[in-house]
Amino acid sequence: MTRYRLAADIGGTFTDVVLFDKQTGQYNAEKVPTTVKNLSDGVLSGINRMVQDFNEVDFFVHGTTVGLNAFLERKGANMALIVTSGFRDLYEIGRANRSEIYNIQYRQPDPLIKRRHVYEVEERILVDGKIDMPLNYESLQNVINEIAEKDYDSVSVCLLHSYKNPEHERLIKQKIKEQLPEMSVSLSHEVVREWREYERTSTTVINAYIAPIVENYLSKFESEIDNRGLDRDLYIMQSNGGVMTSEIAKNKPIQTLLSGPVGGTMGSLTLGQQTANENLICVDMGGTSFDVSMVINGDPDVTSEANIEKFPILSPMVNMHTIGAGGGSIAWIEGGGLRVGPHSAGATPGPACYGNGGTEATVTDANLILGRIDADGFLGGKMKLDWNAAYEAIEKIAIKLDLSVVETAEGICDIANAKMADAIRTLTVTKGIDPRDFSLVAFGRAGPMHSMLIADHLDINRILIPTVAGTFSAWGMLQTDIRHDDVRNYVSFLENSDFSKIEDLYNDMEREAEIVLNQQNIGKEDIQFTRLVDLRYVGQEYTVTVPLVDGKIESNSINRLTELFNNTHQNIYGHSNPEGAVEVVNLRIVGLGKLENEENIQSSDKVLGSPEPIRRKAVVWNNKEIETPVYSTNDLAFGHIVSGPTIIESSTSTIVVPEYYTVNVDRFGNLEVIRRNEK
DSSP, rough: OOOOOEEEESSEEEEEEEEETTTTTTTEEEEEEEEEEEEHHHHHHHTTTSSOOGEEEEEEEEEEEHHHHHTTTTTTOOOOOOTTOOOHHHHHHOOOSSSSSTOOOOOOOOOSSSSSGEEEEEOEEEEEEOOOEOOOOOHHHHHHHHHHHHHOEEEEETTTTTOOHHHHHHHHHHHHHHHOTOEEEEEEHOOOSOHHHHHHHHHHHHHHHHHHHHHHHHHHHHHHHTTTTOOEEEEOTTTSOOEEHHHHHHHHHGGGGTTTHHHHHHHHHHHHHTOOOOEEEEEEOOOSSSEEEEETTEEEEEEEEEEEEEEEEOOEEEEEESSSSSSEHHHHHTTEEEEEEEEEEEEOOGGGOOOSSOOOOBHHHHHHTTTTSSTTTTTGTTTTHHHHHHHHHHHHHHHHOOOOOOHHHHHHHHHHHHHHHHHHHHHHHGGGGOGGEEEEEEESSSSHHHHHHHHHHOOOOOOOOTGGGHHHHHHHTOOEEEEEEEEEEEEEEEGGHHHHHHHHHHHHHHHHHHHHHHTOOOOOOGGEEEEEEEEETOOOOEEEEEEOOGGGGOTTHHHHHHHHHHHHHHHHHHHTTTTTEEEEOOOOOOOOEEOOOOOOOOSSSOOOOOOOOEEEEEEEEETTEEEEEEGGGGOOOOEEEHHHHEEEEOSSSEEEOTTEEEEETTSSSOOEEEEEOOO
């Protein structure tokens, strides 16, 4: 009998595994060091601590950074690109715009593929989808022969206007597979079916760049868990906030780029529903990075276009901003000033206090010196920290700065907190959003440790810390459903649109989405579709995505759709043009396949009285050492109230509560932290 639901999230320093036991209704979590040489070893190590028989696992979802790491580290596949004759330089030229117009040292990123690996085939499809020049099979065969000779691992195909008519791309893939059956082939119309040739090519190239790496990892991991007795599908977290089976992920690996961090956003969505908070700033601080995302009006902030490492990607993704600021971020000196990050000590050797050979001071070492984390109680006592090694690492910097070790440790944390607050401003203040109108959700191993200190920079008065904060991204993966997105290009003045044609395009997308969801064992009764449309004012280049009014574009719904677009444009950009003509650009659908999700078990009764601290210890607050009570989350229950300054420890994270903050425990075991006005 199956009884467990599993989730695993690989981070830069630790791998998190969360287990839900359907018989007891309890969640269990494990954090194990990430095994850099073979990432699956860390996942299996964490699972083996909780599950002995894989036959008892009913559902397993995995967040993997394999594709993202290959992309960021430029360790992707050896690949070729096939384009329409005459457009060989399209990818390298890209766009003429400079994203940083005042940076005189700005440089465009080096292309993922050199010009000598770009091949042309004779064919031409017009903007309306009509074939102007049939595919020349002789030119295609010459290209296939060169690809075979040069031993490529992957091929991307991006033909002009294939988003309108993909016939030639399909024929090319068919011919390649006939002669090179093991070759990974990415077609632009399968990866992203919308216009803008450079962006579509960039997206397809990235998909092809990581495809063999993701395919190889997932195949090996599937083999490992199959050998251990798992006879169910392996699910992979997507960048858009849903999940998909590993078979679908192998075909569209670009959707795994933000696979791990997005789990925390979806968990925050559930947390917001539990605590009646619709507007959330979600921050995930681990050992290597600090990730910021948002939930706005009860929905995750999903964008249809993103930039990673200055490369455009046309694919639905949770809007996320990431900086190199984590527990392992290294402190260093430049020009006589203290700097923190973006370089990280990672999992190996890790911070100096881990005792694995690290000698450089990190944020984790600073927190240990300040007394915020405990050398003997780290990760619930499963890992002992070397206080002397941390002291020696920070002392080397302190001497150069002519500061005490404690002052330097506080400086390291202060700089890290300021950088993280700036990362939040990037997604809020720079877009006209006031962070004071939001609650801050803090998770990851180090998120709760810094959350209130970050909130001070932004005047945020409410912080939510989930009961499973240290492994929250993995927990959030268990709260998601299968998701499939699709898009079709349709350009017309809104009022002059062919409503029948639009309805046909939506129906086509929904039929195709239903097939994909059926392949993932989702019945028709468990499928829900949402229709959206990309609109813009005539003369604009970029669009705003809004949901359809009543699910259709009809003559009697145009006024309401236009009003919704105007309001959305006003909210995003601070201005609108209600008198301006509106244009349709793209039609979109989101297909959700409902999965079995478990609710947290609520506490039975509200507890009266105050909890007792497990000990007291010296902690540095504003350069003053204060005897501070330390509580365990195991002793906190619904109704308990704790006031700062205090430290709260769990098996996967540490919560640092400064003065003027009050912690309330809700019925789900989550901590709601309120900043008191007397500060």
